[in-house]
Every structure is written in C-alpha cells, then in structure tokens.
Amino acid sequence: MSAALVQNDVVLQVEAVTKVYPGTVALKEASFTVRRGAVNVLVGENGAGKSTMMKIIAGAEQPSTGRLLLDGQPVQLASSSDALRHGIGIVFQELNLFPNLSIAENVFIAHEITRGRIDIDAGAQRRKVSELLKRLELDVSPDTLVEDLRIGQQQLVEIAKALAHDARILILDEPTSALSAAEVDVLFQVIADLKSHGVAIVYISHRLEELIRIGDYITVLRDGRITGHQPMNEVDVPWIVRQMVGRETKDFSRPIGHERGTEVLRVHDVSLPRKGAGLLVDHVSLSLHAGEIVGIYGLMGAGRSELFECILGCHPHATGDVVLDGKPLNGKPVAKRVAQGLALIPEDRKADALLPILSIGSNMTLSSLADFARGFHIERQREQNAVTRFIRDLAIKVADSHLPVSSLSGGNQQKVVIARALMTAPKVLLMDEPSRGIDVGAKADIFKVMRDLAVKGLGILFVTSDLEEVMALSDRILVMSNGRITAEFGANEATQDALVAASAIGHRVDAHGTGQRAAA
Incomplete structure (x- = not known):
C-alpha cells in the first residue's frame, strides 16, 4: 500500500499531545492515528490516559501541548458541541440520559428537529428514532421512558444519540459493558455497517478477546505514553496485556x-x-x-x-x-x-454506590459512620485511621483520601465501594x-x-x-x-x-x- 493511500485513510491525527492537570501529567507526548472505515482500538489500564485522550478528541478537554489534525488540517475543538459540528460523536461508558424523558426526547436533546425554528417536530423525531431503533434491533417504542429500560437498552439509546447526528468519527467507550451477548452481536453488525460507509470508530474496551474480534488497529497506552501500535491481525491477547501492564498473564x-x-x-x-x-x-x-x-x-x-x-x-x-x-x-x-x-456491591457504581462530590474517605465510611460516633460527634481521627487502613489493605491508588472520589479511575472507585461494604463487617x-x-x-x-x-x-x-x-x-x-x-x-x-x-x-x-x- 502506498504512503499516499495510507495517508488518505487517516481522518484524524493526534500528534505528540501532552495534557497536564494540577499534580499529574495524564498524557505525555502521545500520538494516535484514527483511520476512516476502520475500528481504531484504544486500550490501557484505568489511569493510563484513555479517558483524557478520548475527551481531547471529543472536544471536552484541550491539550496542553501538541495538536490535532482533521483531514490533514490543524483543528482546535473548543467543546463537545464544536467537535460534533466537525462530525465527531462520543458515547460515554457512564450513561448521560434523562430517565424521565422518552427515548426520542433523549436522542434529540439540545438538537431538536423544529418546524421553521418555532416549535419541535415531535413526529419527525419519533420517525427518525424508530429507524434508529430498528437499525439497533431494539424493539421498543420511541415514546418509552428511559427509566423503564434495562441498562443494556439504555446503552443502545446512547449509541442511537450518536448515530442521529451522522458522526464520521464515533468514539465508543466500553459500549458492551452492559450488553447481553445478543445485543453485542447487534452492535457489531451496526459497527460493520458504519465501517462500510466510511465512518471511523474509536473503540475502547477492557474485554481483550472482544478487541481482537472487532478491531482493525490497536493503540496501547500505559502511564500516559503510547507503548504499542499495530494492525490488529498482527497481535494477540498476551501482546496486549504485556503492553498494558508489563506482564503476560x-x-x-x-x-x-x-x-x-x-x-x-x-x-x-x-x-x-x-x-x-x-x-x-x-x-x-x-x-x-x-x-x-x-x-x-x-x-x-x-x-x-x-x-x-x-x-x-x-x-x-x-x-x-x-x-x-x-x-x-x-x-x-x-x-x-x-x-x-449483608453487604452489596451494586452493578452501577455511579448511580447506586458513589457520591462523586464527596471525598474518597467520606464515601468509604458512609455506611459505618455510627461506628465512629461519640455522642453527636464523629471521631475524625478514628475515621481517618480506618480509611488509611482500608486504602492500604485494598491497595487503592490515591494521593489523598480527601480528594473527590470522582478523581479516581474506575478500578480504584470499585475498591472504594468494596471498602465501604467491608467497613460494615x-x-x-x-x-x-x-x-x-x-x-x-x-x-x-x-x-x-x-x-x-x-x-x-x-x-x-x-x-x-x-x-x-x-x-x-x-x-x-x-x-x-x-x-x-x-x-x-x-x-x-x-x-x-x-x-x-x-x-x-x-x-x-x-x-x-x-x-x-x-x-x-
């Protein structure tokens, strides 16, 4: 394949991007190539920088240094809406839906179909969403409230939102984490259809065997740096694990x-x-x-x-x-x-377990505060000692237990939920x-x-x-x-x-x- 043809396949280039947050460097001169009509897999451990890379591509964050090239031209994406105008859509792992609104209303929220810019054309929205649901093999009415859907069905509604805007670059963050095997097959059929129409897919997942099945190219991040980039047909699961964590099994x-x-x-x-x-x-x-x-x-x-x-x-x-x-x-x-x-670790950390505005320590002791109370007061030192012990015992990677729990990676958030359950003995x-x-x-x-x-x-x-x-x-x-x-x-x-x-x-x-x- 000629160099010109390979270059023509590239729709987006992330060139030597560094992203610095207070106290941490999330990306370190990382480069990532997105090819049209292909599934471009981005993989790495929690905290490796995947989310930061994804947010920069989607316009939610701007790089500290480095640049983005779209169709070979430098571009600055000021916001997610700006990225969407450039044809870049994203489906986050944590669902971003309004449970008290219908599927149709969720799909077109903030992008409503209107009649003469005067009122919303609800009928047109329902017809468009019906087509999308049929494409996703989701047999429900567009008027169904999102709160009445299973979590796997809600995930498909998020995908429908992105498809409704005809994105030419579609970022899928853990799209199968809540799907059944049958729903995964449907999603992969949709991805194959999008590829055939030239859509570039950026695919993020922790299911390594799934990546081998669906991916065309793979890029591996570790500690904010790119550690590997290969066509998928040249790698296997042990290679991916080795690039991710430095060990093979x-x-x-x-x-x-x-x-x-x-x-x-x-x-x-x-x-x-x-x-x-x-x-x-x-x-x-x-x-x-x-x-x-x-x-x-x-x-x-x-x-x-x-x-x-x-x-x-x-x-x-x-x-x-x-x-x-x-x-x-x-x-x-x-x-x-x-x-x-009895103690329960729920399936959905965000909705059912964590209070993101509270600190890591406060989330850990939430179910056992009575154990640290003396009269009407909490003995803060005893509480902090318990938090410190569980952080050590569960190997939770945290700089300061007073930071918001939302600052942690998904794996460490899960450990916080486990710690809270264990504190109830x-x-x-x-x-x-x-x-x-x-x-x-x-x-x-x-x-x-x-x-x-x-x-x-x-x-x-x-x-x-x-x-x-x-x-x-x-x-x-x-x-x-x-x-x-x-x-x-x-x-x-x-x-x-x-x-x-x-x-x-x-x-x-x-x-x-x-x-x-x-x-x-």
Whole structure:
C-alpha cells in the first residue's frame, strides 16, 4: 500500500499531545492515528490516559501541548458541541440520559428537529428514532421512558444519540459493558455497517478477546505514553496485556488451602413479580457457606440483579425466605439486613454506590459512620485511621483520601465501594458484576481481594456475564435464565458449553452441555 493511500485513510491525527492537570501529567507526548472505515482500538489500564485522550478528541478537554489534525488540517475543538459540528460523536461508558424523558426526547436533546425554528417536530423525531431503533434491533417504542429500560437498552439509546447526528468519527467507550451477548452481536453488525460507509470508530474496551474480534488497529497506552501500535491481525491477547501492564498473564486462579465453613446464607423459593404479569425472579433457592465463592452466570435480563435486591430486602412484595447465619430476614428492611451482616456491591457504581462530590474517605465510611460516633460527634481521627487502613489493605491508588472520589479511575472507585461494604463487617458479600468497566490489572486486584476475603471466612455471592471469570473464581457456579436457576456446577465440572447452554435455553445440563429441562 502506498504512503499516499495510507495517508488518505487517516481522518484524524493526534500528534505528540501532552495534557497536564494540577499534580499529574495524564498524557505525555502521545500520538494516535484514527483511520476512516476502520475500528481504531484504544486500550490501557484505568489511569493510563484513555479517558483524557478520548475527551481531547471529543472536544471536552484541550491539550496542553501538541495538536490535532482533521483531514490533514490543524483543528482546535473548543467543546463537545464544536467537535460534533466537525462530525465527531462520543458515547460515554457512564450513561448521560434523562430517565424521565422518552427515548426520542433523549436522542434529540439540545438538537431538536423544529418546524421553521418555532416549535419541535415531535413526529419527525419519533420517525427518525424508530429507524434508529430498528437499525439497533431494539424493539421498543420511541415514546418509552428511559427509566423503564434495562441498562443494556439504555446503552443502545446512547449509541442511537450518536448515530442521529451522522458522526464520521464515533468514539465508543466500553459500549458492551452492559450488553447481553445478543445485543453485542447487534452492535457489531451496526459497527460493520458504519465501517462500510466510511465512518471511523474509536473503540475502547477492557474485554481483550472482544478487541481482537472487532478491531482493525490497536493503540496501547500505559502511564500516559503510547507503548504499542499495530494492525490488529498482527497481535494477540498476551501482546496486549504485556503492553498494558508489563506482564503476560492474568492471575484469576482459585485459592487453595482453606475449607468452607458452615452455611451462612440460605435463600428458599424467592420470587419477584414482574410489572403486568410473570416473574422477574422465579422461585429461586440457593445456599452459601462461609469461606465460599459462588458465582452466578447469566445474560442481561436473567434476573440476577433482581435476585440480589430481593436478598437485600429492596422489594417488600417479593416472596420466599432469606436466612442469614441461621436468622430469618423476612420482613426486615434493608438497613436491618445490612446491620445483621449483608453487604452489596451494586452493578452501577455511579448511580447506586458513589457520591462523586464527596471525598474518597467520606464515601468509604458512609455506611459505618455510627461506628465512629461519640455522642453527636464523629471521631475524625478514628475515621481517618480506618480509611488509611482500608486504602492500604485494598491497595487503592490515591494521593489523598480527601480528594473527590470522582478523581479516581474506575478500578480504584470499585475498591472504594468494596471498602465501604467491608467497613460494615459483613458475613455475606453480594457482588453484582464486580469487574464491570475496569482494566485487566484492576480486575486481578479485585479478584485477589475476593480470594483473600474468602480465606478469612467471608461468604461471597457474585454475578457476572464473563465466562472466564466465573469459571476461574467460583467454588460453585449457578446459572440463571429467565429468572430461574437452570443449572449448578462444581468448580471442576463446569464447561463453557454447558454454561452457555444453561443460560440460553433454560435446560438442566451437565458438564457436557446435555441433560433435562430444569423444573419450573
């Protein structure tokens, strides 16, 4: 391929960009090439500089030094709106939607279709959004409120927002983190269609196998510097990991040398009615022992998160029995269940776990402030000592615990959420997608924490849609489909085929993927 032809493929160049924030250098003379009609993968650990690079391309941040070239010409992007006018759209991992507005209203927010610049043409907006939803194979009405959608469906609405503005450069930040396998396939079909029309995709994900599948070119960031740039067909997963973290393997192995203790949690015949008809959780029974890690594998919409909410007491109308350490929890509110030894790490850190305007330390002690109180006052030194201890024990990378928690990378934010749960001295830890949106290095840290906690006698029940994780971490594996437990495997008998079969078709299967339909 000639140099002129290669250059003609380049729609955007980031040249020797450095970005300095007070106290830190996020990017150090980093260069990144975006080719049209291709998926340009950008990968790195949390804190490597991906988000800063992405924000500079999208106009949300300006470089301290260096420049951007668009179609070979220098360009300064003063804002995200300015970038959008130049054809650069972005879909952030953290959803930016208005839950009380419809899908159509969200897609065209601040960019409404108008009649003569007098009033909004709601009909035209609905028709356009209907076409986009059909393209994304999302079978819902444009008038549906966003708050009534599953998180995976909300992710597709974010993608629809970008497609509505005919972006020629589309940045996708962890676009599959909340999608089911079927939704991922749809997204990849959409990406293939966009590529065929010359759209350049900047694709950011921590799912390395997914990057191999979808990417055309890959650029790796580490500590703000570019450590590798190659065509995707010339690399493999070990190469990516090595460029990201300086080592080749991921340590997800199960702990050895400890035995499980007595039963610490029993869930019997728990059901949760669905709005209208049917059940979100359909007569689920399970048990968990002290020192045991039990993984629940299933696709989005299988009822996994709703099961955790039932165990924690978030749905008073749920039926069935929950027994913690021999004591029934039926009828007890969430606070009482937490006080007796339950703790939840929710799937969505931003919406359900963290208060971004508060400090790292305040977020950690939020659920256990009573332990640091004397009369009407908080003993600040005792509180700070506890924060310092958990920062050390969980290896949280933080310069100052008084900084806002929003200043941390995703992996370290997840550790803050875990620290807050552990400060309540739980007997059972419920973890909903604990590795969602964090890099391979941070995953290894989180999984080491889980293994260490199990060795100390904590019972851990966790949900994941990652086959590798559930098979590597679990002492036992349960599979959920359509609100039911459809299979159970010991750690040494589970296979990927059997797990996928049980999650997809609801059959009671053995380690070879065969067996009888699960009882209703």
